[in-house]
Amino acid sequence: MTEKSLITVVGAGLVGSLYAIYMAKRGYKVEVFERRNDMRKATISAGRSINLALSDRGFKGLMGVGIDDEIRKIGIPMHGRIMHDVAGNLTFQQYGNDGQSIYSVSRGDLNCKLMDLAEKEGVKIHFEHKCTGVNLDEASANFQFGNEKISVKGDLLVGTDGAYSEVRDAMQKTPWFNYSQYYIDYAYKELSIPPNEDGSHRLEVNALHIWPRKDFMLIALPNIDGSFTCTLFFPKSGALSFDSLDTIEKAETFFGEHFSDALAMMPHFREEYKTNPAAGMVIVKCFPWTWKSSAMLIGDAAHAIVPFYGQGMNCGFEDCSIFSELHDAQHEDWDLLLRNYEKSRKENADAIAELALRNFIEMRDRVAEPSFLLQKKIEAKFSKAYPQFWTPLYSMVTFSHIPYNDALVAGDKQERIMQSIMKKPNIEEIWDSQEVENEILANFI
Amino acid sequence: MTEKSLITVVGAGLVGSLYAIYMAKRGYKVEVFERRNDMRKATISAGRSINLALSDRGFKGLMGVGIDDEIRKIGIPMHGRIMHDVAGNLTFQQYGNDGQSIYSVSRGDLNCKLMDLAEKEGVKIHFEHKCTGVNLDEASANFQFGNEKISVKGDLLVGTDGAYSEVRDAMQKTPWFNYSQYYIDYAYKELSIPPNEDGSHRLEVNALHIWPRKDFMLIALPNIDGSFTCTLFFPKSGALSFDSLDTIEKAETFFGEHFSDALAMMPHFREEYKTNPAAGMVIVKCFPWTWKSSAMLIGDAAHAIVPFYGQGMNCGFEDCSIFSELHDAQHEDWDLLLRNYEKSRKENADAIAELALRNFIEMRDRVAEPSFLLQKKIEAKFSKAYPQFWTPLYSMVTFSHIPYNDALVAGDKQERIMQSIMKKPNIEEIWDSQEVENEILANFI
Numbered sequence: 001m002t003e004k005s006l007i008t009v010v011g012a013g014l015v016g017s018l019y020a021i022y023m024a025k026r027g028y029k030v031e032v033f034e035r036r037n038d039m040r041k042a043t044i045s046a047g048r049s050i051n052l053a054l055s056d057r058g059f060k061g062l063m064g065v066g067i068d069d070e071i072r073k074i075g076i077p078m079h080g081r082i083m084h085d086v087a088g089n090l091t092f093q094q095y096g097n098d099g100q101s102i103y104s105v106s107r108g109d110l111n112c113k114l115m116d117l118a119e120k121e122g123v124k125i126h127f128e129h130k131c132t133g134v135n136l137d138e139a140s141a142n143f144q145f146g147n148e149k150i151s152v153k154g155d156l157l158v159g160t161d162g163a164y165s166e167v168r169d170a171m172q173k174t175p176w177f178n179y180s181q182y183y184i185d186y187a188y189k190e191l192s193i194p195p196n197e198d199g200s201h202r203l204e205v206n207a208l209h210i211w212p213r214k215d216f217m218l219i220a221l222p223n224i225d226g227s228f229t230c231t232l233f234f235p236k237s238g239a240l241s242f243d244s245l246d247t248i249e250k251a252e253t254f255f256g257e258h259f260s261d262a263l264a265m266m267p268h269f270r271e272e273y274k275t276n277p278a279a280g281m282v283i284v285k286c287f288p289w290t291w292k293s294s295a296m297l298i299g300d301a302a303h304a305i306v307p308f309y310g311q312g313m314n315c316g317f318e319d320c321s322i323f324s325e326l327h328d329a330q331h332e333d334w335d336l337l338l339r340n341y342e343k344s345r346k347e348n349a350d351a352i353a354e355l356a357l358r359n360f361i362e363m364r365d366r367v368a369e370p371s372f373l374l375q376k377k378i379e380a381k382f383s384k385a386y387p388q389f390w391t392p393l394y395s396m397v398t399f400s401h402i403p404y405n406d407a408l409v410a411g412d413k414q415e416r417i418m419q420s421i422m423k424k425p426n427i428e429e430i431w432d433s434q435e436v437e438n439e440i441l442a443n444f445i
Numbered sequence: 446m447t448e449k450s451l452i453t454v455v456g457a458g459l460v461g462s463l464y465a466i467y468m469a470k471r472g473y474k475v476e477v478f479e480r481r482n483d484m485r486k487a488t489i490s491a492g493r494s495i496n497l498a499l500s501d502r503g504f505k506g507l508m509g510v511g512i513d514d515e516i517r518k519i520g521i522p523m524h525g526r527i528m529h530d531v532a533g534n535l536t537f538q539q540y541g542n543d544g545q546s547i548y549s550v551s552r553g554d555l556n557c558k559l560m561d562l563a564e565k566e567g568v569k570i571h572f573e574h575k576c577t578g579v580n581l582d583e584a585s586a587n588f589q590f591g592n593e594k595i596s597v598k599g600d601l602l603v604g605t606d607g608a609y610s611e612v613r614d615a616m617q618k619t620p621w622f623n624y625s626q627y628y629i630d631y632a633y634k635e636l637s638i639p640p641n642e643d644g645s646h647r648l649e650v651n652a653l654h655i656w657p658r659k660d661f662m663l664i665a666l667p668n669i670d671g672s673f674t675c676t677l678f679f680p681k682s683g684a685l686s687f688d689s690l691d692t693i694e695k696a697e698t699f700f701g702e703h704f705s706d707a708l709a710m711m712p713h714f715r716e717e718y719k720t721n722p723a724a725g726m727v728i729v730k731c732f733p734w735t736w737k738s739s740a741m742l743i744g745d746a747a748h749a750i751v752p753f754y755g756q757g758m759n760c761g762f763e764d765c766s767i768f769s770e771l772h773d774a775q776h777e778d779w780d781l782l783l784r785n786y787e788k789s790r791k792e793n794a795d796a797i798a799e800l801a802l803r804n805f806i807e808m809r810d811r812v813a814e815p816s817f818l819l820q821k822k823i824e825a826k827f828s829k830a831y832p833q834f835w836t837p838l839y840s841m842v843t844f845s846h847i848p849y850n851d852a853l854v855a856g857d858k859q860e861r862i863m864q865s866i867m868k869k870p871n872i873e874e875i876w877d878s879q880e881v882e883n884e885i886l887a888n889f890i
Binding site for chain 1: 609617618620621622623624625626627628681725
């Protein structure tokens with residue numbers, strides 16, 4: 001029930017900046033403390049993926065602060081996936097309906113724009129302030145700024161400090177706090193395909209490119225400068241892994257065998273492979289996400305997921321827009337607001353964590369199977385005929401605002417139906433038939 | 446491959462003290478740092494369960510340092526469970542074969558004896574040293590001792606600092622460290638049944654008493670002073686919970702309804718219920734348990750479990766004896782020793798974590814069902830006739846050294862067999878028949 005005056009936000013990343021704008025627009029005094037220096041005055045630090053796929057949930061979050069159109073303009077629409085097989089043959093699979101796309105955007109550009117807007121709304125961002133500890137009851141935090149130690153006490157402490165959150169660290173030490181961090185046994189490494197000499201893209205620009213190789217994959221997302229950022233997702237250790245490719249020669253041979261068309265477009269392969277880290281991917285789950293009415297977590301700090309559905313940022317932005325809707329409804333009853341926020345978001349965060357893990361198998365393995373592509377063709381046809389009964393799972397996640405958990409449940413039902421359809425011995429011939437359509441329909445009427 | 450000279454152990458609890466003895470006996474210099482004061486010079490602090498059930502795995506750990514017989518003498522053998530129904534009727538269920546018992550021992554007495562022995566072996570125990578951080582690579586740790594800050598650098602840093610381990614905290618911040626802490630939604634509160642005026646026990650002494658009430662339970666373990674320590678395991682929140690019993694009157698009424706025979710023996714009920722905390726129970730899992738060849742976790746620091754199988758301490762003591770066996774085999778190859786230690790123990794720690802959770806349901810619910818008791822009677826009969834095919838799960842866990850994971854797998858097979866046996870419509874009449882025996886036997890020949 002306390003009234004809030006000063007909101008202290010730890011972390012000026014994508015979600016922290018957006019959350020700060022939301023709160024400043026409501027009239028709160030908001031101060032943001034960021035560990036790094038101001039990326040608007042420096043080159044972006046390496047190691048994190050430099051482009052992201054923004055989809056409808058993310059745009060809705062941006063719409064709440066009026067910058068969705070602006071961001072759409074600087075993004076590159078991707079209408080579908082293009083699969084590259086070992087021989088270099090291409091297969092296209094559309095993501096949604098005509099006109100629906102996900103957008104490749106630069107993490108740096110987006111973050112800079114959000115920080116600009118936050119400052120325009122009166123938010124003060126303090127850079128090079130490393131959080132060294134917090135007091136949850138007092139909504140206060142300590143920061144190291146150069147040699148200075150600074151203590152800040154606000155009315156609400158907001159952890160938007162990502163998967164390795166300091167604010168969450170303090171919560172972890174409190175009784176009844178459930179927490180898990182789990183590293184999948186894959187790592188990723190970024191590489192690049194530079195533009196043609198005339199500045200154009202070397203691959204079809206309006207698509208997400210995938211080289212699915214069953215146990216591993218390479219993907220490429222377009223950048224506005226004509227380049228593509230490629231990411232290799234590969235086992236960390238084992239017979240064929242980052243550990244086993246322990247010389248640049250072995251790595252190059254490996255790429256030549258599995259990704260020869262991509263390698264031919266990577267003039268800086270050797271340098272990049274050597275320099276860029278093989279980074280881990282962690283899934284973080286916890287509960288509660290709030291402490292009394294004095295602290296809360298939002299974005300990756302509350303729910304870090306693997307990147308395979310392109311939903312990490314989108315989910316964090318949706319946290320912001322849902323929080324804002326609840327804020328409208330509950331006004332200044334902070335106790336109720338924080339309880340309802342974590343209650344409404346937790347199951348959906350768990351659902352997208354699960355969906356993201358599953359999508360790794362789809363992307364690296366299933367998209368290369370003709371039977372999977374046929375299944376998707378049957379689903380698309382049925383969905384077009386009976387949109388009231390069937391929205392494809394990918395579309396529910398990417399092009400809708402259906403709660404993630406509802407999408408997961410509906411997707412599981414779809415998969416059960418399709419497994420039985422795909423078992424028909426002559427499905428390749430009859431996939432387009434009335435019989436198949438009726439059999440699917442029988443599950444809904 | 447490094448040779449070790451100084452072993453630094455963080456935590457002088459049961460496992461820390463036992464581990465220190467093992468290492469001192471091998472000729473290492475061992476220093477132990479304990480947060481609390483010396484319990485041999487003070488009364489034991491409240492809040493942790495004051496008695497524990499020591500069984501065969503624990504005794505084997507103690508045997509390795511030659512004190513199993515001594516400890517057995519100060520423990521109270523419990524041959525089985527006595528169930529108390531609401532009307533006060535008693536049912537006895539033997540734990541193992543004749544002569545097999547688990548032992549109720551005082552945590553404080555056992556810990557004091559282990560510390561005495563550790564010091565006798567040359568171990569130096571530093572009390573009131575609170576660990577404030579560690580450096581894993583350097584096998585060093587910082588301690589707060591009064592106003593002093595002390596830094597200790599050894600050759601191996603050993604975290605025996607329990608479920609809330611500081612050493613593990615440092616590992617959690619390293620890449621690829623998987624970790625989870627999960628609080629079950631129950632809490633526990635300790636109460637007591639004092640001795641009769643003549644010093645004798647008010648209940649059968651050689652048994653573990655259970656008041657199974659489906660969603661909650663009370664248990665009682667005998668102490669050598671004639672008293673029983675009772676523990677109420679009860680939902681933390683909800684319609685009938687510690688939260689809902691928010692006055693001492695409500696708590697007393699509740700006990701009168703559900704545990705009237707116990708309440709009649711609890712003259713200090715009101716005072717104890719009010720004073721003693723309702724404490725949480727956390728399950729901790731992590732991996733790896735080691736850092737290079739410079740640090741390791743053992744006992745609850747690596748794997749905290751719920752108390753319902755009475756195996757927490759036993760598992761920690763088994764860690765010590767297994768570590769010692771591997772040590773014999775690998776001598777001073779510390780890299781190999783630490784890798785083999787965590788590899789051999791992890792799946793077994795996970796298995797007992799699972800078994801302990803399941804045993805809560807057995808203790809609070811199933812033991813009150815006649816069909817469960819009949820099932821156990823059939824199993825006992827078959828096990829006696831065919832010991833080569835069937836050791837009851839409880840006996841595998843409690844009276845054997847079969848790896849916990851093997852016990853879990855074998856137990857699951859037993860349960861599948863028995864579920865089909867118990868479905869026979871006339872099982873109450875034919876449970877003793879050749880037909881039933883043959884049907885069970887068919888699964889093994």
